[in-house]
Amino acid sequence: MTVRSLGWPVMVTLGILAAWEAVVGALGVKPVLLPRPTVIAQVLWTKAPLILEHLWPTLYEIALGFLLSVVGGVLVAVLVTYSTIVRKGFYPLIVVSQIVPKVAVAPLLVVWFGLGGTSRLLLAFLIAFFPMVINTATGLTSVDEDFVRMARAYMGSRWQIFTKIRLPHALPLIFGGMKISITLAVIGVVVAEFVAAQRGIGYLIVMANGLLDTPLMMAAITALSVMGLALYGVVAIVERAVIYWQQPTDPARGGFA
Amino acid sequence: MRESVTLAGVGKTYASGVEAIREVAFQVAQGEFLTLLGPSGCGKSTLLTMIAGLLAPSRGTIAVDGAPVQGPRRDVGIVFQSPVLLPWRTVLGNVLLPIEMLRLGRRPWEVRARDLLAMAQLTDFAAKLPHELSGGMKQRVSICRALVHDPSLLLMDEPFSALDALTRDQMGQELLRIWELYRKTVIFVTHSIREAVFLSDRVLVMTPRPAAIGFEIDIKLARPRTLDMQESDEFNGYVGVLRRAIETGGRR
Ligand SMILES: Nc1ncnc2c1ncn2[C@@H]1O[C@H](COP(=O)(O)OP(=O)(O)OP(=O)(O)O)[C@@H](O)[C@H]1O
Ligand SMILES: [Mg+2]
Numbered sequence: 001m002t003v004r005s006l007g008w009p010v011m012v013t014l015g016i017l018a019a020w021e022a023v024v025g026a027l028g029v030k031p032v033l034l035p036r037p038t039v040i041a042q043v044l045w046t047k048a049p050l051i052l053e054h055l056w057p058t059l060y061e062i063a064l065g066f067l068l069s070v071v072g073g074v075l076v077a078v079l080v081t082y083s084t085i086v087r088k089g090f091y092p093l094i095v096v097s098q099i100v101p102k103v104a105v106a107p108l109l110v111v112w113f114g115l116g117g118t119s120r121l122l123l124a125f126l127i128a129f130f131p132m133v134i135n136t137a138t139g140l141t142s143v144d145e146d147f148v149r150m151a152r153a154y155m156g157s158r159w160q161i162f163t164k165i166r167l168p169h170a171l172p173l174i175f176g177g178m179k180i181s182i183t184l185a186v187i188g189v190v191v192a193e194f195v196a197a198q199r200g201i202g203y204l205i206v207m208a209n210g211l212l213d214t215p216l217m218m219a220a221i222t223a224l225s226v227m228g229l230a231l232y233g234v235v236a237i238v239e240r241a242v243i244y245w246q247q248p249t250d251p252a253r254g255g256f257a
Numbered sequence: 258m259r260e261s262v263t264l265a266g267v268g269k270t271y272a273s274g275v276e277a278i279r280e281v282a283f284q285v286a287q288g289e290f291l292t293l294l295g296p297s298g299c300g301k302s303t304l305l306t307m308i309a310g311l312l313a314p315s316r317g318t319i320a321v322d323g324a325p326v327q328g329p330r331r332d333v334g335i336v337f338q339s340p341v342l343l344p345w346r347t348v349l350g351n352v353l354l355p356i357e358m359l360r361l362g363r364r365p366w367e368v369r370a371r372d373l374l375a376m377a378q379l380t381d382f383a384a385k386l387p388h389e390l391s392g393g394m395k396q397r398v399s400i401c402r403a404l405v406h407d408p409s410l411l412l413m414d415e416p417f418s419a420l421d422a423l424t425r426d427q428m429g430q431e432l433l434r435i436w437e438l439y440r441k442t443v444i445f446v447t448h449s450i451r452e453a454v455f456l457s458d459r460v461l462v463m464t465p466r467p468a469a470i471g472f473e474i475d476i477k478l479a480r481p482r483t484l485d486m487q488e489s490d491e492f493n494g495y496v497g498v499l500r501r502a503i504e505t506g507g508r509r
Binding site: 144146147149150151152153154155156157160164165168171243244245246 | 306309310311329330331333335337339341343344345354355357358359386388406
């Protein structure tokens with residue numbers, strides 16, 4: 001995505017915000033129901049210290065949960081690729097386990113692991129690691145057989161074929177998985193904070209909700225969204241730097257560019 | 258005349274039950290350019306893969322330089338139909354891949370890699386990525402890669418069949434030029450009769466699957482060969498003979 005291609009979404013967003021402001025103002029909707037964007041912006045500004053105080057622990061746990069998912073997901077994918085026992089015995093179980101809605105498991109995790117960061121990390125991991133496994137395993141195994149034959153003809157070992165061929169070949173898919181995982185890690189941590197936490201942006205949202213402080217709630221949601229977007233952006237930037245040999249697939253570019 | 262490759266009673270039946278090769282026996286002399294010609298699906302790739310040590314024959318023995326083939330060997334270079342270049346490596350990095358795989362130490366071999374690229378007229382492209390190259394250039398890179406570790410035997414499985422006719426003629430000429438410089442033993446697989454005649458010292462025609470060698474002919478055209486020769490009566494005589502051999506199913 002180039003800076004120029006940002007023009008359209010920014011224009012559309014501004015348009016929607018302006019319409020929202022005008023309609024809510026004209027109809028005199030109460031702030032408890034739906035505050036005007038300018039009110040939200042004001043709260044964001046005046047309550048910035050409070051929001052930031054709750055944003056940091058959330059950010060920290062999202063980052064940690066994401067890294068765990070990436071490392072764990074890639075490791076599981078390697079095992080799935082190279083171990084028949086894991087592929088035939090455990091992989092189907094991992095896939096089936098994805099049917100269980102993780103959000104529903106959140107209270108259970110709190111029962112097992114308490115109110116601390118462990119349950120939040122675990123929920124983030126459980127939600128976010130699966131796309132890493134699927135994408136990485138697909139990447140590692142989708143190498144054209146000719147590449148492997150070529151490498152074997154030059155006496156490449158399994159390790160060399162893994163590091164020099166399979167892993168780099170899988171990188172674009174691994175990054176695709178990371179882009180999904182980072183957004184899922186956000187969901188995991190925030191949902192866990194809804195269920196049980198004394199701090200964190202999810203906690204702040206629930207608390208503001210309880211106080212019927214809708215402007216604060218929406219300010220917190222806005223802050224959370226911006227953070228999620230920034231995290232995604234970081235992954236996308238790293239992806240660009242790492243995968244220099246191909247254009248990242250970008251549905252937003254679309255059309256006959 | 259020393260033998261580079263010897264096949265004796267070689268047969269291959271795949272685990273699926275497909276008998277790809279019935280019985281093949283031939284010898285290739287050191288420095289000889291031998292071409293295997295045969296209909297699609299007759300087992301040419303299977304045969305080449307076995308010579309490369311990537312696949313074990315079901316019957317018979319294969320020896321390279323007097324030693325039985327038991328797996329991939331360091332003195333074999335291989336070129337496939339597609340260039341199989343790693344897209345994240347530069348041209349030079351791709352050429353040096355066998356050196357890395359064989360753990361030979363990059364420094365001393367980089368000079369040779371650059372020499373090969375120069376000979377293939379790719380000097381300016383050493384630092385480029387494969388996607389910046391044309392099809393013919395990519396295949397030239399893969400030929401450089403097959404030669405970089407100075408193998409004594411070069412195996413080529415329809416290396417030019419994905420190229421357009423003009424490029425294909427050019428590549429044939431370049432291959433001969435390289436071959437005359439280095440005098441590797443070459444086993445070359447193709448569907449094209451003209452290509453076989455143009456390149457080879459000797460052509461073996463394979464029968465339809467399960468394959469055997471049905472016909473054999475020495476090509477006594479003078480070397481170095483030029484594209485003009487392709488219009489000569491001698492050249493077209495060979496083409497006719499081979500065409501008839503293939504039409505009769507490769508059987509004498
Ligand atoms: N891995 C495999 N397992 C089972 N059968 C195979 C395998 N590879 C090839 N075959 C079969 O063996 C036969 C010979 O295949 P091969 O690829 O050697 O033919 P070919 O002469 O190279 O064909 P082409 O000219 O189309 O490249 C074919 O019938 C094919 O279906
Ligand atoms: Mg073939």
